[in-house]
Amino acid sequence: MRIIAQPRAIAVAAFTAIATALLGTSLAQTPEEKGLQIVVEADRRDLGWGDWTAQMKMVLANQHGDTSERQLRMQSLENPDPKDGDKTMIVFDHPRDVKGTALLTYTHILTPDDQWLFLPALKRVKRISSSNKSGSFMGSEFAYEDFSSQEVAKYTYKWLRDEACGDLPCFVVERYPQYENSGYSRQIVWIDQAEYRVQRVDFYDRKDSLLKKLTMSDYRRYLDKYWRAHDLFMVNEQTGKSTRLTWEDYAFGTGLQERDFTTESLKRAR
Amino acid sequence: MLGGTPAHARPLLGDLPGELSGFLAVEGRVFFSDARFPGQKAEGLVASVVAEPEWYLDWDGGNQAVLFVPFARGESDDPKRSHVDIRELNYLRVGEGWELRAGIAKVFWGVTESAHLVDIISQDDAVEDVDGEDKLGQPMIHLTVPRDLGTLHAFVLPGFRERTFPGRRGRLRPAIEYDTDEAEFEAAWEQWNVDFAARWTMTLAAWDLGLSHFYGTGRDPRFRVRVRGEEPVTAANALARLRLAPVYDLVHQTGIDLQYTGDNILLKLEAIGREGQGSYRAVAAAGFEYTFYALFGSDADVGVLSEFLYDSFAAPDLPGLDGLPPAGVPPQAIESDPRLTLDAPPSPFEHDVFAGFRLTLNDVQSTVLLAGAIVDVEDGSRFWTVEASRRIGDRYKLSVDVRLFDGFARDSFFSSIEKDDFVQVQFARYF
Numbered sequence: 001m002r003i004i005a006q007p008r009a010i011a012v013a014a015f016t017a018i019a020t021a022l023l024g025t026s027l028a029q030t031p032e033e034k035g036l037q038i039v040v041e042a043d044r045r046d047l048g049w050g051d052w053t054a055q056m057k058m059v060l061a062n063q064h065g066d067t068s069e070r071q072l073r074m075q076s077l078e079n080p081d082p083k084d085g086d087k088t089m090i091v092f093d094h095p096r097d098v099k100g101t102a103l104l105t106y107t108h109i110l111t112p113d114d115q116w117l118f119l120p121a122l123k124r125v126k127r128i129s130s131s132n133k134s135g136s137f138m139g140s141e142f143a144y145e146d147f148s149s150q151e152v153a154k155y156t157y158k159w160l161r162d163e164a165c166g167d168l169p170c171f172v173v174e175r176y177p178q179y180e181n182s183g184y185s186r187q188i189v190w191i192d193q194a195e196y197r198v199q200r201v202d203f204y205d206r207k208d209s210l211l212k213k214l215t216m217s218d219y220r221r222y223l224d225k226y227w228r229a230h231d232l233f234m235v236n237e238q239t240g241k242s243t244r245l246t247w248e249d250y251a252f253g254t255g256l257q258e259r260d261f262t263t264e265s266l267k268r269a270r
Numbered sequence: 271m272l273g274g275t276p277a278h279a280r281p282l283l284g285d286l287p288g289e290l291s292g293f294l295a296v297e298g299r300v301f302f303s304d305a306r307f308p309g310q311k312a313e314g315l316v317a318s319v320v321a322e323p324e325w326y327l328d329w330d331g332g333n334q335a336v337l338f339v340p341f342a343r344g345e346s347d348d349p350k351r352s353h354v355d356i357r358e359l360n361y362l363r364v365g366e367g368w369e370l371r372a373g374i375a376k377v378f379w380g381v382t383e384s385a386h387l388v389d390i391i392s393q394d395d396a397v398e399d400v401d402g403e404d405k406l407g408q409p410m411i412h413l414t415v416p417r418d419l420g421t422l423h424a425f426v427l428p429g430f431r432e433r434t435f436p437g438r439r440g441r442l443r444p445a446i447e448y449d450t451d452e453a454e455f456e457a458a459w460e461q462w463n464v465d466f467a468a469r470w471t472m473t474l475a476a477w478d479l480g481l482s483h484f485y486g487t488g489r490d491p492r493f494r495v496r497v498r499g500e501e502p503v504t505a506a507n508a509l510a511r512l513r514l515a516p517v518y519d520l521v522h523q524t525g526i527d528l529q530y531t532g533d534n535i536l537l538k539l540e541a542i543g544r545e546g547q548g549s550y551r552a553v554a555a556a557g558f559e560y561t562f563y564a565l566f567g568s569d570a571d572v573g574v575l576s577e578f579l580y581d582s583f584a585a586p587d588l589p590g591l592d593g594l595p596p597a598g599v600p601p602q603a604i605e606s607d608p609r610l611t612l613d614a615p616p617s618p619f620e621h622d623v624f625a626g627f628r629l630t631l632n633d634v635q636s637t638v639l640l641a642g643a644i645v646d647v648e649d650g651s652r653f654w655t656v657e658a659s660r661r662i663g664d665r666y667k668l669s670v671d672v673r674l675f676d677g678f679a680r681d682s683f684f685s686s687i688e689k690d691d692f693v694q695v696q697f698a699r700y701f
């Protein structure tokens with residue numbers, strides 16, 4: 001799970017590959033098929049990362065320019081099963097009154113995620129409902145669903161057009177959430193054609209008004225294969241608030257195992 | 271395993287390795303009514319300074335760690351409430367398929383909000399608050415064995431922590447003062463008895479289950495009236511002479527806690543059976559929390575909570591002191607009066623209903639408010655509670671708690687705190 005991660009679904013990929021081979025790409029392809037094909041390719045390029053750890057900083061700004069900072073550490077374990085999601089753990093470092101609070105998530109594709117929260121003052125682990133997908137993450141302009149792993153099957157897709165985004169030629173794909181409790185009617189995603197990286201996302205609320213715009217930049221490559229954006233800037237078009245999220249110290253292949261993603265490891269997470 | 275020391279950690283302790291965090295707070299409690307009993311400070315304001323720093327160091331890729339959390343409160347009036355404690359001082363070792371924590375530590379079990387029934391390892395630091403959520407550090411060896419189906423916990427608890435109680439000058443106490451120097455123990459080694467506990471936890475889809483058993487000195491004391499001095503006790507000198515001594519019995523306590531987590535609803539159950547204090551005692555709490563997300567299109571969530579509480583033990587009333595003959599009663603007659611020794615710890619929750627709501631603004635300042643009442647459905651007595659907090663700036667937090675007690679029967683064990691309604695304001699700096 002990383003923010004706007006490349007999607008993944010081997011079954012869909014295999015089906016699409018066979019369909020493509022049988023039909024040939026030159027044959028008339030519907031915008032829906034083309035949209036799915038782009039996303040499946042993006043997903044294929046991001047398979048096999050295994051595990052990673054990283055640190056994250058968010059700077060929240062309101063309309064008046066007042067800012068507030070959040071810092072946390074995150075670790076993630078890839079689920080090789082294409083029918084299920086990854087496991088993640090987040091530990092909060094800043095603000096200091098929530099230091100040591102930790103969140104464990106077993107993400108799923110269409111069913112709600114399993115989530116446990118550790119409250120260090122009471123030493124209490126609480127199972128919490130994950131259905132509040134559209135809720136704000138730590139008061140930021142990012143919603144919980146923006147953080148969840150972006151599995152292919154979570155959306156249906158439609159290719160809109162090809163156009164330049166910045167200096168790069170991009171695919172523009174619209175996607176429609178298929179999981180329950182999303183705060184969005186649709187998202188428009190700009191994916192660069194060379195490396196299949198998400199460059200920009202426009203989010204539309206349930207009334208189909210433009211809600212937020214996300215720009216992803218400072219992409220760096222890990223293990224010669226996996227691209228990660230280090231700068232994510234989300235602007236709420238309706239309130240004028242914004243959040244700049246930056247990643248640091250990405251480490252892949254750190255040897256994390258299933259036992260590092262349990263309610264027991266949550267209690268000793270630091 | 272989470273990536274070692276965070277980037278922002280500063281060497282606050284000079285060259286000492288590890289990470290220092292924690293908080294320092296000032297706190298004021300204002301009681302709405304003047305004190306009722308001799309010895310208590312008459313006026314309403316009580317001021318405190320509280321500190322809880324935390325030092326943590328890990329190595330071996332996070333597989334070994336030490337944690338030290340001292341605690342101190344200095345209070346303006348009640349010397350018994352001014353106290354220091356070591357909340358945690360322990361060593362953690364994580365192996366392949368096991369985890370061991372040895373030293374002084376704190377453990378929480380359970381799921382319900384209005385009562386913490388299965389939670390028995392850590393003793394209440396009862397002078398801190400009336401909600402049973404402040405705990406004293408407990409010496410322990412805690413072995414954790416995660417299995418595929420669930421997790422097994424085994425505890426060896428060498429040494430018993432006595433519950434803290436307000437002193438003569440303090441509020442929130444019965445007319446008769448507590449005397450912890452007169453505490454009695456059933457265990458031959460008294461507070462050096464070694465207690466044992468085991469717990470099994472598992473998750474099955476939307477269900478989280480815990481099963482536990484404890485054998486040792488029960489954390490909940492019952493009470494016995496003791497007399498200071500040899501002269502007869504009269505109505506006039508009774509409050510100066512009588513003391514309430516905690517009695518700690520050896521108990522077997524079996525517990526179950528269960529939670530179902532749905533989309534908007536949490537269903538919760540805690541139940542215990544306890545043997546060793548009078549007759550076998552069954553206590554249960556069960557209820558739900560239903561959350562309305564994104565209220566009126568805002569970021570705010572509102573949760574509605576309700577829990578039912580049942581206790582098979584009815585707390586007996588202590589006989590009034592008005593009935594003492596003018597000539598007085600010899601101390602021996604008081605100490606041997608069976609009516610003045612409770613069979614079991616008094617419980618305020620015989621057949622009660624808790625109802626409340628939780629407001630979470632999900633704003634930048636993390637504003638939260640929990641308000642509710644526990645009402646005894648038979649005698650109508652009520653305990654009202656409000657807990658609210660909000661971050662101020664980056665490093666400060668303001669918390670406001672209100673506790674109100676209302677409608678207790680005149681002679682019941684808890685009626686004595688009816689005039690102890692208070693509001694507490696805490697301003698903390700986190701570092």
